[in-house]
Protein backbone atom coordinates (compact mmCIF):
# COMPACT_ATOMS: atom_id res chain seq x y z
CA UNK A 1 0.00 0.00 0.00
CA UNK A 2 1.00 3.60 -0.50
CA UNK A 3 0.20 6.25 2.08
CA UNK A 4 -0.39 9.99 1.86
CA UNK A 5 -0.54 12.81 4.36
CA UNK A 6 -4.07 13.83 5.33
CA UNK A 7 -3.90 17.24 3.69
CA UNK A 8 -2.80 19.92 6.14
CA UNK A 9 -3.37 17.76 9.23
CA UNK A 10 -0.22 16.69 10.99
CA UNK A 11 0.52 13.13 11.98
CA UNK A 12 -2.18 11.34 9.98
CA UNK A 13 -1.06 9.01 7.22
CA UNK A 14 -3.79 7.49 5.07
CA UNK A 15 -3.80 4.63 2.59
CA UNK A 16 -4.26 5.94 -0.94
CA UNK A 17 -6.87 3.27 -1.54
CA UNK A 18 -9.61 3.55 1.05
CA UNK A 19 -12.49 1.12 1.46
CA UNK A 20 -15.94 2.41 0.45
CA UNK A 21 -18.82 0.58 2.11
CA UNK A 22 -21.98 1.84 0.42
CA UNK A 23 -22.67 -1.55 -1.19
CA UNK A 24 -22.25 -3.28 2.20
CA UNK A 25 -25.44 -1.50 3.26
CA UNK A 26 -27.33 -3.67 0.77
CA UNK A 27 -31.04 -2.87 0.67
CA UNK A 28 -32.60 -1.29 -2.39
CA UNK A 29 -29.43 0.65 -3.37
CA UNK A 30 -27.16 -2.32 -4.12
CA UNK A 31 -29.32 -5.43 -3.73
CA UNK A 32 -28.73 -8.30 -1.29
CA UNK A 33 -25.49 -8.51 0.65
CA UNK A 34 -24.05 -11.23 2.81
CA UNK A 35 -22.84 -9.65 6.04
CA UNK A 36 -20.23 -12.33 6.69
CA UNK A 37 -18.73 -11.60 3.28
CA UNK A 38 -18.72 -7.87 4.09
CA UNK A 39 -16.90 -8.55 7.37
CA UNK A 40 -14.31 -10.65 5.52
CA UNK A 41 -13.90 -7.85 2.98
CA UNK A 42 -13.22 -5.32 5.74
CA UNK A 43 -10.64 -7.65 7.31
CA UNK A 44 -9.02 -8.19 3.90
CA UNK A 45 -8.78 -4.41 3.51
CA UNK A 46 -6.97 -4.06 6.84
CA UNK A 47 -4.67 -6.93 5.92
CA UNK A 48 -3.84 -5.15 2.63
CA UNK A 49 -2.73 -2.08 4.59
CA UNK A 50 -5.91 -0.07 3.96
CA UNK A 51 -6.44 2.12 7.03
CA UNK A 52 -9.16 4.50 5.77
CA UNK A 53 -12.77 3.32 5.66
CA UNK A 54 -15.72 5.41 4.54
CA UNK A 55 -19.36 4.81 5.42
CA UNK A 56 -22.58 6.76 6.05
CA UNK A 57 -25.77 6.27 8.07
CA UNK A 58 -27.84 6.32 4.90
CA UNK A 59 -26.03 3.29 3.41
CA UNK A 60 -28.61 0.58 4.01
CA UNK A 61 -30.23 2.87 6.62
CA UNK A 62 -27.57 2.10 9.22
CA UNK A 63 -26.70 -1.40 8.02
CA UNK A 64 -23.31 -0.49 6.54
CA UNK A 65 -22.27 1.17 9.83
CA UNK A 66 -23.53 -1.80 11.88
CA UNK A 67 -21.62 -4.36 9.84
CA UNK A 68 -18.51 -2.18 9.92
CA UNK A 69 -18.85 -1.80 13.70
CA UNK A 70 -18.88 -5.59 14.02
CA UNK A 71 -15.96 -6.04 11.64
CA UNK A 72 -13.82 -3.51 13.51
CA UNK A 73 -14.19 -5.08 16.95
CA UNK A 74 -10.66 -5.18 18.40
CA UNK A 75 -9.21 -3.37 15.37
CA UNK A 76 -10.83 0.07 15.68
CA UNK A 77 -7.58 1.76 16.70
CA UNK A 78 -5.95 0.82 13.37
CA UNK A 79 -8.59 2.59 11.26
CA UNK A 80 -9.26 6.15 10.18
CA UNK A 81 -13.04 5.91 10.28
CA UNK A 82 -15.09 8.31 8.19
CA UNK A 83 -18.85 8.65 8.29
CA UNK A 84 -21.36 11.35 7.42
CA UNK A 85 -24.47 13.26 8.39
CA UNK A 86 -27.22 15.15 6.62
CA UNK A 87 -29.16 12.58 4.61
CA UNK A 88 -32.08 11.75 6.84
CA UNK A 89 -35.08 9.54 6.19
CA UNK A 90 -38.46 11.04 7.05
CA UNK A 91 -41.83 9.47 6.26
CA UNK A 92 -41.62 11.03 2.79
CA UNK A 93 -38.29 9.72 1.57
CA UNK A 94 -34.70 10.86 2.10
CA UNK A 95 -34.08 14.53 2.94
CA UNK A 96 -31.03 16.80 2.98
CA UNK A 97 -31.24 17.82 6.66
CA UNK A 98 -28.44 19.49 8.61
CA UNK A 99 -30.15 21.10 11.60
CA UNK A 100 -27.86 21.03 14.67
CA UNK A 101 -30.17 18.85 16.79
CA UNK A 102 -30.44 16.33 13.94
CA UNK A 103 -26.65 16.21 13.54
CA UNK A 104 -26.23 15.51 17.27
CA UNK A 105 -28.76 12.69 17.02
CA UNK A 106 -27.19 11.27 13.86
CA UNK A 107 -23.74 11.27 15.43
CA UNK A 108 -24.91 9.41 18.56
CA UNK A 109 -26.61 6.81 16.34
CA UNK A 110 -23.45 6.38 14.23
CA UNK A 111 -21.26 5.99 17.32
CA UNK A 112 -23.58 3.30 18.65
CA UNK A 113 -23.76 1.39 15.36
CA UNK A 114 -20.01 1.65 14.78
CA UNK A 115 -19.33 0.63 18.42
CA UNK A 116 -16.88 3.46 18.95
CA UNK A 117 -16.71 6.67 20.98
CA UNK A 118 -15.19 8.88 18.28
CA UNK A 119 -15.30 9.39 14.52
CA UNK A 120 -12.07 10.36 12.76
CA UNK A 121 -13.68 12.22 9.88
CA UNK A 122 -17.27 13.47 10.13
CA UNK A 123 -18.58 14.71 6.80
CA UNK A 124 -21.57 16.63 5.56
CA UNK A 125 -23.01 14.19 3.00
CA UNK A 126 -24.85 16.73 0.83
CA UNK A 127 -25.59 20.43 1.32
CA UNK A 128 -28.96 21.38 2.86
CA UNK A 129 -30.26 24.63 1.34
CA UNK A 130 -32.92 24.93 4.07
CA UNK A 131 -30.44 25.19 6.97
CA UNK A 132 -27.99 28.09 7.38
CA UNK A 133 -24.54 26.67 6.69
CA UNK A 134 -23.15 28.59 9.68
CA UNK A 135 -25.52 26.77 12.07
CA UNK A 136 -24.40 23.40 10.73
CA UNK A 137 -20.69 24.20 10.86
CA UNK A 138 -20.92 25.71 14.34
CA UNK A 139 -22.44 22.46 15.56
CA UNK A 140 -19.76 20.38 13.84
CA UNK A 141 -17.08 22.61 15.37
CA UNK A 142 -18.61 22.10 18.84
CA UNK A 143 -18.58 18.33 18.28
CA UNK A 144 -14.95 18.52 17.25
CA UNK A 145 -14.11 20.46 20.42
CA UNK A 146 -15.92 17.81 22.45
CA UNK A 147 -13.64 15.12 20.99
CA UNK A 148 -16.47 13.06 19.48
CA UNK A 149 -15.16 13.85 16.02
CA UNK A 150 -11.54 14.54 15.10
CA UNK A 151 -11.90 16.26 11.71
CA UNK A 152 -14.68 17.88 9.68
CA UNK A 153 -15.26 17.13 5.99
CA UNK A 154 -17.76 18.02 3.30
CA UNK A 155 -18.98 16.07 0.27
CA UNK A 156 -20.66 17.21 -2.92
CA UNK A 157 -20.18 20.92 -2.29
CA UNK A 158 -20.14 23.20 -5.36
CA UNK A 159 -17.22 25.68 -5.50
CA UNK A 160 -18.98 28.75 -4.01
CA UNK A 161 -20.47 26.86 -1.10
CA UNK A 162 -17.15 25.15 -0.44
CA UNK A 163 -15.38 28.51 -0.22
CA UNK A 164 -18.01 29.76 2.25
CA UNK A 165 -17.63 26.59 4.34
CA UNK A 166 -13.85 26.94 4.46
CA UNK A 167 -14.23 30.53 5.73
CA UNK A 168 -16.58 29.40 8.48
CA UNK A 169 -14.93 26.24 9.81
CA UNK A 170 -11.82 24.12 9.71
CA UNK A 171 -12.59 21.81 6.79
CA UNK A 172 -9.95 19.08 6.58
CA UNK A 173 -11.27 16.99 3.70
CA UNK A 174 -13.46 17.36 0.65
CA UNK A 175 -15.14 14.38 -1.04
CA UNK A 176 -16.43 14.32 -4.58
CA UNK A 177 -17.02 12.09 -7.62
CA UNK A 178 -13.89 11.45 -9.67
CA UNK A 179 -13.66 8.83 -12.37
CA UNK A 180 -13.02 8.56 -16.09
CA UNK A 181 -16.80 8.95 -16.44
CA UNK A 182 -17.41 11.79 -14.01
CA UNK A 183 -14.59 14.24 -13.41
CA UNK A 184 -15.79 17.78 -14.11
CA UNK A 185 -17.36 18.56 -10.73
CA UNK A 186 -14.20 17.67 -8.85
CA UNK A 187 -12.00 19.48 -11.35
CA UNK A 188 -13.97 22.63 -10.52
CA UNK A 189 -13.12 22.43 -6.83
CA UNK A 190 -9.60 20.97 -6.84
CA UNK A 191 -7.91 24.24 -7.91
CA UNK A 192 -9.32 25.76 -4.71
CA UNK A 193 -8.56 22.81 -2.43
CA UNK A 194 -5.02 22.07 -3.58
CA UNK A 195 -3.24 25.34 -2.72
CA UNK A 196 -4.81 25.19 0.74
CA UNK A 197 -3.53 21.67 1.16
CA UNK A 198 -6.89 20.22 2.10
CA UNK A 199 -7.35 16.49 1.58
CA UNK A 200 -9.48 15.26 -1.32
CA UNK A 201 -11.24 11.87 -1.39
CA UNK A 202 -12.50 10.58 -4.75
CA UNK A 203 -15.61 8.43 -4.91
CA UNK A 204 -17.32 6.42 -7.65
CA UNK A 205 -13.97 5.84 -9.36
CA UNK A 206 -15.20 2.51 -10.77
CA UNK A 207 -18.44 4.11 -11.94
CA UNK A 208 -20.23 1.74 -9.57
CA UNK A 209 -18.33 -1.25 -11.03
CA UNK A 210 -18.67 -0.74 -14.79
CA UNK A 211 -15.08 0.48 -15.22
CA UNK A 212 -13.89 -2.96 -14.11
CA UNK A 213 -14.89 -4.03 -17.63
CA UNK A 214 -17.26 -6.74 -16.44
CA UNK A 215 -20.38 -5.49 -18.26
CA UNK A 216 -20.12 -6.69 -21.84
CA UNK A 217 -23.64 -5.49 -22.69
CA UNK A 218 -26.22 -3.13 -21.23
CA UNK A 219 -27.14 -4.21 -17.73
CA UNK A 220 -30.70 -4.88 -16.64
CA UNK A 221 -30.67 -2.87 -13.45
CA UNK A 222 -33.60 -2.24 -11.07
CA UNK A 223 -34.81 1.35 -10.87
CA UNK A 224 -34.03 1.58 -7.15
CA UNK A 225 -30.45 0.34 -7.67
CA UNK A 226 -27.68 2.97 -7.27
CA UNK A 227 -26.42 2.00 -10.72
CA UNK A 228 -29.69 3.18 -12.17
CA UNK A 229 -30.18 6.59 -10.51
CA UNK A 230 -26.71 7.56 -9.18
CA UNK A 231 -24.27 5.99 -11.64
CA UNK A 232 -26.14 6.39 -14.91
CA UNK A 233 -23.62 4.65 -17.17
CA UNK A 234 -25.32 1.32 -17.72
CA UNK A 235 -27.95 1.93 -20.37
CA UNK A 236 -28.59 3.38 -23.82
CA UNK A 237 -26.31 6.09 -25.22
CA UNK A 238 -24.48 6.39 -21.93
CA UNK A 239 -23.54 2.73 -22.13
CA UNK A 240 -22.11 3.30 -25.62
CA UNK A 241 -20.01 6.20 -24.29
CA UNK A 242 -18.92 4.11 -21.30
CA UNK A 243 -17.95 1.19 -23.54
CA UNK A 244 -15.48 3.46 -25.36
CA UNK A 245 -13.86 4.44 -22.05
CA UNK A 246 -13.81 0.83 -20.86
CA UNK A 247 -12.16 -0.26 -24.13
CA UNK A 248 -9.27 2.14 -23.52
CA UNK A 249 -8.93 0.95 -19.92
CA UNK A 250 -8.93 -2.70 -21.04
CA UNK A 251 -6.31 -2.02 -23.71
CA UNK A 252 -3.81 -0.70 -21.14
CA UNK A 253 -4.78 -3.36 -18.61
CA UNK A 254 -4.09 -6.10 -21.17
CA UNK A 255 -0.74 -4.54 -22.11
CA UNK A 256 0.28 -4.40 -18.44
CA UNK A 257 -1.25 -7.74 -17.42
CA UNK A 258 -3.42 -6.22 -14.67
CA UNK A 259 -7.19 -6.22 -14.05
CA UNK A 260 -8.96 -3.21 -15.66
CA UNK A 261 -10.23 -2.03 -12.24
CA UNK A 262 -6.62 -1.28 -11.29
CA UNK A 263 -6.15 0.96 -14.31
CA UNK A 264 -9.44 2.80 -13.65
CA UNK A 265 -8.52 3.40 -10.01
CA UNK A 266 -4.85 4.04 -10.84
CA UNK A 267 -5.81 6.82 -13.25
CA UNK A 268 -7.62 8.66 -10.44
CA UNK A 269 -4.70 8.11 -8.06
CA UNK A 270 -2.49 9.91 -10.58
CA UNK A 271 -4.72 12.98 -10.82
CA UNK A 272 -3.28 16.07 -9.10
CA UNK A 273 -4.73 16.86 -5.68
CA UNK A 274 -6.23 13.41 -5.03
CA UNK A 275 -5.29 12.22 -1.54
CA UNK A 276 -7.04 8.89 -1.83
CA UNK A 277 -9.64 6.92 -3.73
CA UNK A 278 -12.60 5.42 -1.90
CA UNK A 279 -12.92 2.15 -3.76
CA UNK A 280 -16.22 0.42 -3.07
CA UNK A 281 -16.09 -3.35 -2.68
CA UNK A 282 -18.28 -6.21 -1.54
CA UNK A 283 -15.81 -9.10 -1.36
CA UNK A 284 -12.28 -9.96 -0.32
CA UNK A 285 -11.36 -10.56 -3.96
CA UNK A 286 -12.51 -7.08 -5.02
CA UNK A 287 -10.72 -5.46 -2.08
CA UNK A 288 -7.46 -7.23 -2.85
CA UNK A 289 -7.65 -6.38 -6.53
CA UNK A 290 -8.43 -2.72 -5.83
CA UNK A 291 -5.68 -2.35 -3.23
CA UNK A 292 -3.11 -3.25 -5.90
CA UNK A 293 -4.14 -0.21 -7.99
CA UNK A 294 -1.42 1.77 -6.22
CA UNK A 295 1.11 -0.34 -8.10
CA UNK A 296 -0.13 0.53 -11.60
CA UNK A 297 2.51 2.63 -13.33
CA UNK A 298 1.27 4.58 -16.37
CA UNK A 299 3.61 5.00 -19.32
CA UNK A 300 4.03 8.44 -20.90
CA UNK A 301 0.79 9.39 -22.66
CA UNK A 302 -1.37 6.80 -20.87
CA UNK A 303 -3.23 9.24 -18.63
CA UNK A 304 -4.25 11.43 -21.58
CA UNK A 305 -5.08 8.39 -23.71
CA UNK A 306 -7.49 7.17 -21.05
CA UNK A 307 -9.55 10.32 -21.09
CA UNK A 308 -9.37 11.01 -24.81
CA UNK A 309 -12.87 12.03 -25.75
CA UNK A 310 -13.63 9.96 -28.80
CA UNK A 311 -17.24 9.04 -27.95
CA UNK A 312 -20.43 11.07 -27.73
CA UNK A 313 -20.73 12.69 -24.30
CA UNK A 314 -22.78 11.30 -21.43
CA UNK A 315 -26.44 12.34 -21.24
Ligand SMILES: NC(=O)c1ccc[n+]([C@@H]2O[C@H](COP(=O)([O-])OP(=O)(O)OC[C@H]3O[C@@H](n4cnc5c(N)ncnc54)[C@H](OP(=O)(O)O)[C@@H]3O)[C@@H](O)[C@H]2O)c1
Nearest residue numbers: 020021022023155203204205206207208209212261280286
Ligand atom coordinates in the same frame (compact mmCIF):
# COMPACT_ATOMS: atom_id res chain seq x y z
N1 LIG B 1 -20.16 11.33 -0.49
C1 LIG B 1 -20.96 10.81 -1.38
O1 LIG B 1 -21.98 11.38 -1.79
C2 LIG B 1 -20.62 9.44 -1.93
C3 LIG B 1 -21.30 8.98 -3.06
C4 LIG B 1 -20.96 7.74 -3.56
C5 LIG B 1 -19.99 6.98 -2.94
N2 LIG B 1 -19.37 7.44 -1.81
C6 LIG B 1 -18.34 6.63 -1.12
O2 LIG B 1 -17.39 6.20 -2.07
C7 LIG B 1 -17.33 4.78 -2.09
C8 LIG B 1 -16.99 4.27 -3.48
O3 LIG B 1 -18.03 4.50 -4.38
P1 LIG B 1 -19.11 3.37 -4.77
O4 LIG B 1 -18.95 2.21 -3.87
O5 LIG B 1 -20.42 4.04 -4.81
O6 LIG B 1 -18.73 3.02 -6.28
P2 LIG B 1 -17.43 2.41 -6.98
O7 LIG B 1 -16.29 2.37 -6.04
O8 LIG B 1 -17.29 3.10 -8.26
O9 LIG B 1 -17.95 0.92 -7.30
C9 LIG B 1 -18.02 -0.04 -6.30
C10 LIG B 1 -18.67 -1.32 -6.82
O10 LIG B 1 -17.97 -1.82 -7.96
C11 LIG B 1 -17.92 -3.24 -7.90
N3 LIG B 1 -16.48 -3.58 -7.80
C12 LIG B 1 -15.58 -3.13 -6.89
N4 LIG B 1 -14.33 -3.59 -7.14
C13 LIG B 1 -14.43 -4.37 -8.23
C14 LIG B 1 -13.49 -5.12 -8.97
N5 LIG B 1 -12.20 -5.14 -8.64
N6 LIG B 1 -13.92 -5.80 -10.06
C15 LIG B 1 -15.23 -5.77 -10.42
N7 LIG B 1 -16.18 -5.07 -9.75
C16 LIG B 1 -15.78 -4.36 -8.66
C17 LIG B 1 -18.70 -3.67 -6.67
O11 LIG B 1 -20.09 -3.84 -7.00
P3 LIG B 1 -20.67 -5.21 -7.60
O12 LIG B 1 -19.97 -6.35 -6.96
O13 LIG B 1 -22.14 -5.14 -7.29
O14 LIG B 1 -20.44 -5.13 -9.09
C18 LIG B 1 -18.59 -2.44 -5.79
O15 LIG B 1 -19.62 -2.34 -4.85
C19 LIG B 1 -18.70 4.34 -1.56
O16 LIG B 1 -18.71 2.99 -1.14
C20 LIG B 1 -18.89 5.35 -0.46
O17 LIG B 1 -18.12 5.02 0.68
C21 LIG B 1 -19.65 8.67 -1.33
